[in-house]
């Protein structure tokens with residue numbers, strides 16, 4: 166006997182029969198209802214692992230049924246059947262709490278994928294709560310608590326989520342967590358920086374290509390949609406997509422299919438789309454720089470990661486966390502922040518958010534001598550530009566330009582490495598003298614050398 170039960174709600178007998186047949190072949194016991202009243206009655210009698218409902222029912226609207234099930238049977242995922250091309254209805258249903266939709270005429274493979282995801286979702290419910298307790302998103306502020314609750318809720322849905330927030334605030338971390346807690350967690354999470362792919366390669370990167378389809382296509386290539394099959398595709402810096410690509414991406418998301426460059430046939434895709442940017446996407450839409458239809462499609466649910474400066478409790482909490490982690494990594498006594506240093510951090514704007522806090526503390530730990538970090542060790546920039554301070558310690562030594570799209574962390578590490586090497590060369594590798602030149606303690610220099618892989622002692 167099957168262990169899963171599904172309720173199909175549709176007034177068209179042909180559709181009920183088609184769904185019944187498909188689900189029975191998947192070893193799922195099906196029940197059907199032709200209207201909302203009968204659906205209510207069936208739900209009262211049994212516990213279902215999945216409901217699939219049409220949108221237009223003789224005695225009401227499918228959206229109301231979605232809301233009813235969400236409210237009264239929150240553990241039962243509901244998917245909706247929508248007419249082909251009625252994307253608005255599909256989006257409304259996702260906003261109402263449906264976990265996914267399938268368009269009519271029903272694509273059976275898509276239906277099977279949807280059912281499998283729903284069943285995994287059910288099996289994983291308890292796991293979500295357990296997994297959530299070891300969330301990598303740390304913080305003590307009410308904003309972070311709210312974000313955590315939102316993530317747990319959204320992990321159960323298949324709706325596209327658009328994550329806004331400043332650079333370094335944790336958007337990618339949030340996206341990874343939505344994926345990790347959801348039913349797709351065993352399939353890949355594929356992040357893509359939309360601003361980093363050269364325009365001419367974009368189509369091939371996203372959709373793949375066939376060997377010989379253009380100069381340089383020496384072999385078949387799997388695109389990102391295929392690489393993320395069954396999982397999540399995270400479109401980071403989505404605002405940087407060129408217009409031409411926006412059209413193609415919209416089509417791929419709507420049709421749930423892609424055609425690799427040079428291929429004859431389309432390939433079905435099964436991915437959840439999450440996207441993010443630090444830019445104001447609605448403003449870009451207003452200015453005509455981002456397609457409204459794509460914005461509408463990826464922005465079904467919106468989340469905002471607040472800037473760190475608005476989360477004072479997190480500044481304290483994360484500082485402690487990062488300092489503990491540094492002390493452990495570098496095998497040193499736990500450094501502490503003086504009260505003035507703590508105040509300085511709380512008054513600082515953090516244009517680079519959590520990423521910047523981590524870098525500031527790392528630098529401070531190398532500069533402090535006696536495990537107490539003072540405001541001087543924090544070297545907080547007054548002009549909001551953390552690079553300028555580092556540059557000044559290099560004197561007239563050439564500083565490479567920061568290339569947009571590169572990692573700020575790697576860039577800073579590079580500059581730091583140069584400064585240390587320069588000091589070591591000038592002092593003929595006398596570490597005590599080099600440390601003095603660099604204005605840091607001998608011990609701090611040793612930590613840095615070890616961390617940068619320049620330590621020749623052991």
Ligand SMILES: Nc1ncnc2c1ncn2[C@@H]1O[C@H](COP(=O)(O)OP(=O)(O)OP(=O)(O)O)[C@@H](O)[C@H]1O
Nearest residue numbers: 301302303331332333334335336337338443519520
């Ligand atoms: N709440 C948090 N708890 C722990 N670490 C965090 C938190 N928020 C951010 N971080 C860390 O800060 C760094 C930046 O986070 P992330 O890459 O997610 O930011 P982002 O908003 O996607 O940045 P960008 O816009 O530059 O892509 C990462 O190392 C991440 O692990």
